[in-house]
Each structure stands twice: as C-alpha cells, then as structure tokens.
Amino acid sequence: MATPSKQSGTLDRVASMTSRVFSSSLPSTSPIVEESLARDIAEDESDAAISEDEESESSTLRPSTSAPGGGAYSFVGSYRRPSFAGAGNRATVLPQIVRDHDRLSKEERKQALEEERSLLRDNNIIPPKHPQAEDSGRKRSLFGNYLSIPGGDRKVSRDEEAASGSDGVVDVASEVSPLLGDPNLPYGGHDDPDSINAKWEEAVAAGKIHTTWQREAKVIARYSAPLMVTFLLQYSLTVASIFTVGHIGTIELGAVSLASMSANITGYAIYQGLATSLDTLCAQAYGSGRKKLVGLQMQRMVVFLWTISIPIAVIWILAENILMVIVPEPAVARLAGQYLRVVLLGAPGYAAFEAGKRYVQAQGLFSASLYVLLICAPFNAFLNWLFVWKFKWGFIGAPIAVAITDNLLPLGLFVYVRFCSKTGMSCWNGFTRKAWQNWGPMVKLALPGVVMIEAEVLAFEVLTFASSYFGTTVLAAQSVLATLTSMTFQIPFPLSIAGSTRVANLIGATLADAARVSTRVTFTAAFFVGIMNVTLLSTLKDYIPRLFTSDPEVVRVVSAILPLCAAFQLFDALAANCNGILRGLGRQEVGGYVQLFCYYVIAMPISFGTAFGLGWGLWGLWTGVAIALGLVAVIEFTYLYRTDWQRSVDEARARNQEGGL
Structure with a gap:
C-alpha cells in the first residue's frame, strides 16, 4: 500500500466514513480500493459533501447489523445485485466477487x-397484501x-x-x-x-423465516432469464461471423475461428479482465456517496484500456507473421491475420463498452446492456449478411461487420444513459485530466482478473491451435464444436450467477436453511438445463453442423464428435452452478483452484496424449475436456455437500459486524 499523503487529516476522515464499505471487500484488495478512493476524494473538492437528495434516499436504509453482537440481519444490508458481466466465452472462474456497497439505489x-x-x-408474520375471502382461505x-x-x-x-x-x-x-x-x-x-x-x-x-422450492424457483427464474438473453445476445456477435463465413469454404471457417480465438486471448480477455476492477471501484465509489467518482473511474479505465490497445494493435497487425510460425496452414494464417487487422478498428469501441457496462451496473442499471444488445446483435447479423453475401465482399465482410458493431455498442450505451435513464448522468463527472492519474491501484486490482480469465480462456482456446495440426477440415470442425459448446454454456452460466446472488443474499441475511433450499433449486434447474443441452446436441447432431457449413466432410466430423460434446453438457452445467454457489458462499477461490488444476493438470495432458500420442485426433482433444469437466463437477459438488453452511452465516455476520464498527 502506498504511503499516506500529506493530507492525513482528510484521508483519515474519508477512511472513517467509508470503513464499512471497504471492510466488505476481499482482504487482499481492500487496502488498494481504500487507497484509490480516498485519494480521489481528497483531491476532488467538488465531491466534498453528499447531496441532499442522496441523504434523504439513504435515510431509510437499514444497516447490515441492526443489532451489534449477534442481532438479526436484513436483505437490504446484505443485498447483492443479480448480475455480472460476461467474462469471456468460457470463463467461469470469476476473478473476485465483492459484497455490494451499503448505499443502494x-x-x-x-x-x-x-x-x-x-x-x-x-x-x-404479516397479513397478505389483500384481505382474503373466507372461502379462499379454506x-x-x-x-x-x-x-x-x-x-x-x-x-x-x-x-x-x-x-x-x-x-x-x-x-x-x-x-x-x-x-x-x-x-x-x-x-x-x-x-x-x-x-x-x-x-x-x-x-x-426467532428462526421463523423459511422458504419453499416454489418461491426459490420463481426468484432464480426472475434473476437468470434476463441474464441468459444478455449472454446469448453478446455471444451472438461472434456466432454471426462463423455462421456467415462458414458457408464460403472450409479454409474461411477455420480462419474465422482461429482469428476469433487469437483476438479473445490477446485482446478481448485482457479488456474484460482489466475492466473487472471497476466491479469493485465503481461500486465502492457509488456506495460511499461519491457519485462523480463512478464516472471518473470509468473514464480512467477507458483511457487505460485504450493505452493497452497500442501493444495489442501491434500484435494484431503482425498476427499473420506470428500465426505463420504457429499454424501449419498458410492460407488459414493469412486470412486470420487479415481478419485481426480489420477487427482492430473496433477494439477501442469494445474496450469502452466493457468499461461502460460497469459504469451502468454500479448504478443498478442492468437493463442498459440488454437493451443495447437487443438492437446491436440483430444489426450485427444483418451487417454480416449484407457485407459477405449481398455486397459480395466475401471473408473480409465479416470483420468489417464486427468492427462496426463494436463501435456501436458504447454509442448505444451512451444514448441509453443520456436520454433513456433518469439517473445515469448523475455519475458523469465530465471529461477530466484526472483520468490520466492514479492508475496504480486500478492496475493492481485488475491483474488477478486478467490472470484468472486468461488462464481459463487459454485452456479452451488452445484446442483450436492444436486442431490446426490435423488439417483445415478438422480445424473447421473444431470451430463449429467450440461455437456450439460455448453457445449452450450461455444458459447454465447465467443460472449460476442467479444462484450465486440468491445464496449470497440469504447467507448475508443469516438464513442458512433458506440458502440450502435455494441451492437445491438451482442444482435441479442446472440438471434439467444440462439434460436439455445433452438431448439437443445428441438428437440434432446430423442437422446442427449444416447451419455452420456446407462442406460434407466437416459436417461428418462434427456429427461424429457431437455425441461426446453432448455427453459432458450435464457436467458443464453442474460445474458452472457449483462455482456459482461457491461464489455465493464467499469461497470462489476453491472453484478457481479446482478448475485450473483440472484444466491444466488433467485435461491438457489427456487431450494432447490421446490426440497426438494415441492418434485419436479431434476426438482425443475433446476427451480431456470432458473428463476434466466431470472431475470439476464431482469435486466441487462433494465440497459443497460437506460444507458447514452455518459457518458461512457466522462469517457473514462477522463481516457485517466489522463493517458496523
């Protein structure tokens, strides 16, 4: 932690005022957040006092500890928002989950x-909302x-x-x-x-609060449904290019997959990982009552991500030469490099959107991203069709459509905040030179997010690199398989976020039994989602590949591997929800260690050993993934089965009591 500034008196008052907010963060990051926010507040005289409107809004807010020393706890004090920005195509190890700030919207x-x-x-305990008639009561x-x-x-x-x-x-x-x-x-x-x-x-x-499966099912459905739509729409931005280009030829299909994977590893995952620090910084700034600092943090992140885009741009411009060394197919490497050079034009827009999402989410405006995607995702599909087929631009039309859409995303978010939201502009501080200052705490807070997201994304994307050594047909088939499994994953993952949110709220309210009921409901839903995905992929294995490509050999390979991909869909859904419950319990590090161990110690050796050593090819690459996901589900489910839920409640009570001091 940096040495305190000369304005020690001001910083002490700031630290005292925001101690409850900071105490709820993870221990390793709390000093970093405190340092960053305290410095910003001390330097910003215009934010010296909280507005009267905020005071009146917060006057009815009940604290997390209504009775120090073991009293009851409320949903208001422990409320966690049912949302999280997607972290890559397959990333489930969210870098950190912080308890939300005390000052809610x-x-x-x-x-x-x-x-x-x-x-x-x-x-x-209280009567119904409307008095019931006698016969209805009977x-x-x-x-x-x-x-x-x-x-x-x-x-x-x-x-x-x-x-x-x-x-x-x-x-x-x-x-x-x-x-x-x-x-x-x-x-x-x-x-x-x-x-x-x-x-x-x-x-x-008195222990009178209980819940039911029916109630929890409604809550989980209400939380997860909009997230599923959002995740599917965001992932459709990638799928649209693969759908459109896949029917041109096998080389083009393999190239768009290789380019998308390269862009994800070297660019998009970095943007997403760095932007995760705003999940903490913006929420803490908003929670301390300093709304203008939310805009400052977002503006600072945008400038930082645009600066990071310079080395990313160098890599993407030289991608053709780099891929020529790694990939044995020159034609595929050449097209993939061309794709990356064009899509680079949309990188600044994508970076701004990642930061902008956190800006609106810190204010509770979760529908903003959904509304923007509801417009931009169909428009992206239209642009792909228009450029690739209508204008006959061919392969190059796909990255042009992606670049345009990436730049429209932050523009759409701005339009929503400026004209459609009553409160969105209240956190905007105007353009300021301070966006170029105080980057240190932000970078420190973001690095764990980058490492964890990159680690998991790389574990899956490396399969695409490996498949290129089996020829363009297998590479094209891998593109279809990776797209399908990532698409099906967009359903159980939002469900896991909903389960994480609900369990965290119930644990924060010291309702351990209710949290267990909610967990059972979430796992039941995940089981049925997994079975649905298994059924869908296995029964339509001969038809789904034709949506992506017209090449009969690619269709044959995909149809042969799809039953294996279908088989681990159940494990995939259960593993995602295990991670969600672990996050809700505040033990996300368990899921991180288990998954990274299974991916790199189990999956990678098996995948490469069976694919190249035993000559199983693409089947072998996916065998390691299937086994790893099964192990993740079994290990994490066993851990949760043996978890002491009351201990989690006691830990939540201790955190709340510390926050109330």
Whole structure:
C-alpha cells in the first residue's frame, strides 16, 4: 500500500466514513480500493459533501447489523445485485466477487424490502397484501401441506375462524400469528419500512423465516432469464461471423475461428479482465456517496484500456507473421491475420463498452446492456449478411461487420444513459485530466482478473491451435464444436450467477436453511438445463453442423464428435452452478483452484496424449475436456455437500459486524 499523503487529516476522515464499505471487500484488495478512493476524494473538492437528495434516499436504509453482537440481519444490508458481466466465452472462474456497497439505489432498496415483505407474508408474520375471502382461505388450507411455508400455515378450527372476525385472517395468539392492524390496508398496515424492519429482525432472531422450492424457483427464474438473453445476445456477435463465413469454404471457417480465438486471448480477455476492477471501484465509489467518482473511474479505465490497445494493435497487425510460425496452414494464417487487422478498428469501441457496462451496473442499471444488445446483435447479423453475401465482399465482410458493431455498442450505451435513464448522468463527472492519474491501484486490482480469465480462456482456446495440426477440415470442425459448446454454456452460466446472488443474499441475511433450499433449486434447474443441452446436441447432431457449413466432410466430423460434446453438457452445467454457489458462499477461490488444476493438470495432458500420442485426433482433444469437466463437477459438488453452511452465516455476520464498527 502506498504511503499516506500529506493530507492525513482528510484521508483519515474519508477512511472513517467509508470503513464499512471497504471492510466488505476481499482482504487482499481492500487496502488498494481504500487507497484509490480516498485519494480521489481528497483531491476532488467538488465531491466534498453528499447531496441532499442522496441523504434523504439513504435515510431509510437499514444497516447490515441492526443489532451489534449477534442481532438479526436484513436483505437490504446484505443485498447483492443479480448480475455480472460476461467474462469471456468460457470463463467461469470469476476473478473476485465483492459484497455490494451499503448505499443502494432506490430500485435496489425497493427490491430488497420487497424480498423481506414477501417472506414475512408467506411465513404468516404479516397479513397478505389483500384481505382474503373466507372461502379462499379454506381452499388454501386444503393444499397448505404442499404449497405453504413450513410452519407458516396451520389448520384453522371453526372456533378460531369465528374468533378471527376478519376475512380469513386468524386472530389467535401464537408465535406465528401476525398483528392484524387495519384489515382494510395492504399487509394489514404493516407495510412501512420501519414496521417491516422490526418484524424482520424479530422473525429472523426467532428462526421463523423459511422458504419453499416454489418461491426459490420463481426468484432464480426472475434473476437468470434476463441474464441468459444478455449472454446469448453478446455471444451472438461472434456466432454471426462463423455462421456467415462458414458457408464460403472450409479454409474461411477455420480462419474465422482461429482469428476469433487469437483476438479473445490477446485482446478481448485482457479488456474484460482489466475492466473487472471497476466491479469493485465503481461500486465502492457509488456506495460511499461519491457519485462523480463512478464516472471518473470509468473514464480512467477507458483511457487505460485504450493505452493497452497500442501493444495489442501491434500484435494484431503482425498476427499473420506470428500465426505463420504457429499454424501449419498458410492460407488459414493469412486470412486470420487479415481478419485481426480489420477487427482492430473496433477494439477501442469494445474496450469502452466493457468499461461502460460497469459504469451502468454500479448504478443498478442492468437493463442498459440488454437493451443495447437487443438492437446491436440483430444489426450485427444483418451487417454480416449484407457485407459477405449481398455486397459480395466475401471473408473480409465479416470483420468489417464486427468492427462496426463494436463501435456501436458504447454509442448505444451512451444514448441509453443520456436520454433513456433518469439517473445515469448523475455519475458523469465530465471529461477530466484526472483520468490520466492514479492508475496504480486500478492496475493492481485488475491483474488477478486478467490472470484468472486468461488462464481459463487459454485452456479452451488452445484446442483450436492444436486442431490446426490435423488439417483445415478438422480445424473447421473444431470451430463449429467450440461455437456450439460455448453457445449452450450461455444458459447454465447465467443460472449460476442467479444462484450465486440468491445464496449470497440469504447467507448475508443469516438464513442458512433458506440458502440450502435455494441451492437445491438451482442444482435441479442446472440438471434439467444440462439434460436439455445433452438431448439437443445428441438428437440434432446430423442437422446442427449444416447451419455452420456446407462442406460434407466437416459436417461428418462434427456429427461424429457431437455425441461426446453432448455427453459432458450435464457436467458443464453442474460445474458452472457449483462455482456459482461457491461464489455465493464467499469461497470462489476453491472453484478457481479446482478448475485450473483440472484444466491444466488433467485435461491438457489427456487431450494432447490421446490426440497426438494415441492418434485419436479431434476426438482425443475433446476427451480431456470432458473428463476434466466431470472431475470439476464431482469435486466441487462433494465440497459443497460437506460444507458447514452455518459457518458461512457466522462469517457473514462477522463481516457485517466489522463493517458496523
């Protein structure tokens, strides 16, 4: 950590003000974040005070520790946002997950309060939103044993019904009976934040909060559905080129795959890894009440990524010569180098979009990226068709379409923030020379993200390099297989993010039993998603390859390998969700070590040994991947099965108590 500046008094006050925010970060990065944010605040006199609007918004926010020394905890204090920017085509080892800042946006606070209100209502601690008719109450009791919260509903006798004197709401003294309040008001009048707060603390302390499979299934579906659409749309930017170019010829299909892989390893994964530091810096700046610093951090990252683009540009310009040495097919290397030189024009736009996504996500504007992709992804597919086939530009049309789309992405994000969002511009600080300063903490915080994303992406992308030694047909087949497996992965991975978010929130609220229920629901959903992918790839193995290429030999090779790829889809889905639950428990390092071990110590030796040593070719390359994914799923599932969930709750309580000091 850097030496404190001369303005020690100012920095001490800043550190004191933001101690709760910093204490919730990972231990290794907390000093870095504190140093960066404290320095920015000390230098920025215009951010010396929080606005009155922010004060009024935050006045109703309940702290994570409502009762120091072991009191109850709220969803509001432990709320984690159900989103994460995609980290590469196959990267599941997210570099870090930080607990969200204490100062939530109005929409996030409303969502967290609704979670508490809904659980209180379903556990019969407050009345329903609308008074129930007598007959509907009786109908509910018929199915109470199957659909209700355990312990929340009980059989009501006729005497109790008569004693209630209200629409099916029983006024019988018991530890689970709600205070009736005014039956004509929603939730019996127990709908204000203070009332919900008091009842939530009492209910959690008494162990009355339970959940059901039905409830958790709805929550997981609500969290994961928009993420799945976003991930599929973002990945379609790559798929569109492969779809379009694949029908030109085998060499072109192999070249676009090799170029995409090279761009991912040497460029896009670096941008994504470096931008992960904004997940911490922007959130912490927003949480400290210094909104303008969110814009400064984003602007600083854009300038930094554009600077990094200079050495990336050199590599991409010289890619043809580099690939000529590595790849045994000169024609493929030449086209791949041409692709990279053209797509380089879109690299600055892609970098700005990666930083811009974190800027809007720090403010809770998760729909911004989705709306932009809903427009840009179909437009990208149209441009590919227009340039490659309509204008007859051939192979070169694909990278031109990608470059245009990459530059449209940040432009679309700007339009959304400027004209479609009421609060997006509140964090913009204007263009400033400070974007060229204080890069050190940002780089330190970003390096682990780059290393982990690069490590996992490289483990999969190296298969494309290896397949090039078996000829252009096998390379083209590998392109199709890699695209298909990455596409199917865009469903279970968002599901794992949703599961991670839900488990983290429940653990933060000290609801260990509810977290276990949510975990079972997530694994069940992952199982069915895996089975769906297995069925899809295995039954359509002779038809799916024809969507990518018209070459009969490539279709034959892909059809032969697809059953193997289909077989590990179940393991892939379960492994992704194991990693999600581990992130929710705050033990993501376990998933990182397990996956990297299985990829490099297990998968790589088996893949190269069977492919080249035993002469299995492409089948051998994918055999190692299948075995590694199976091992990842088994090891991580066993770890989770033996995990002490109460320990995770105690750790969350300890973090919250430290944050409240």
